[in-house]
Amino acid sequence: MTERSPAPAGLALIESLVNTLDIGSGRDTLVTADGRRLFGLAVEELPGALTLRESLRAALLAHAGHPPHREVTPLGELLVDAPLHVTVDPADGSAALAPADSGPLLSRVAAAVAQALVAGTWTRLKACAADTCHWAYYDRSPAGRGRWCSMQVCGARAKMRRYRAKEPHPTESSAVT
Secondary structure (H helix, E strand, C coil): CCCCCCCCCCHHHHHHHHCCEECCCCEEHHHCHHHHHHCCCCHHHHHHHHHHHHHHHHHHHHHCCCCCCCCCCCHHHHHCCCCEEEEECCCCCCEEEEECCCCCHHHHHHHHHHHHHHHCCHHHEEECCCCCCCCEEECCCCCCCCCCCCHHHHHHHHHHHHHHHHCCCCCHHHCCC
C-alpha cells in the first residue's frame, strides 16, 4: 500500500480498481457487495471486472518496465469492446473523449485511458515492482522512474535484500575459534 496521493482525473478510477486486491494479504474488496457498489458493478459483472483489473495491472507493470505478473488478456483486446466518442462543450469549444455508454466499467476505464493518453499521463500510472505488492500508484517523480508504491516499505525492503545479497557471509572454515 502507498502513502502517495491518488492519481489525477480518470486515472484515479483505474488506480482504485487495481488496488481492490491486496496481493500481500489476499484481501479482495471487489468480491464484496460494498466493493462492487463503488464501481457500479452487479454481481454478474464481477468476472469481467476481475479480468479487466488484472489486465490493467499487467499494463501498469509494463509502464514500470516489469513483465506481467501472470498471463492475462491483453488490455487492448478488452478495450476494443468499449467505443468512445468525441464530445465538444458548446460553451467553450473544448473537446474530450467520452465513453459511448458511460454505465459499464469497461467504458469508463477506456475513456480514462484515452484521456490520460491525450494528457500524457497514462504511462505515469504504474504498479509496484515488489512481487508481493503490485499496488497501483501514480509516479510523480521528476524523471518518471519510480519503482515502488512506497519507498519506506517496498523500496526499503528491496534495497535491504540487495544489500544483504552483497554482504559476505561467514563460513565455518573462516570462523575464529
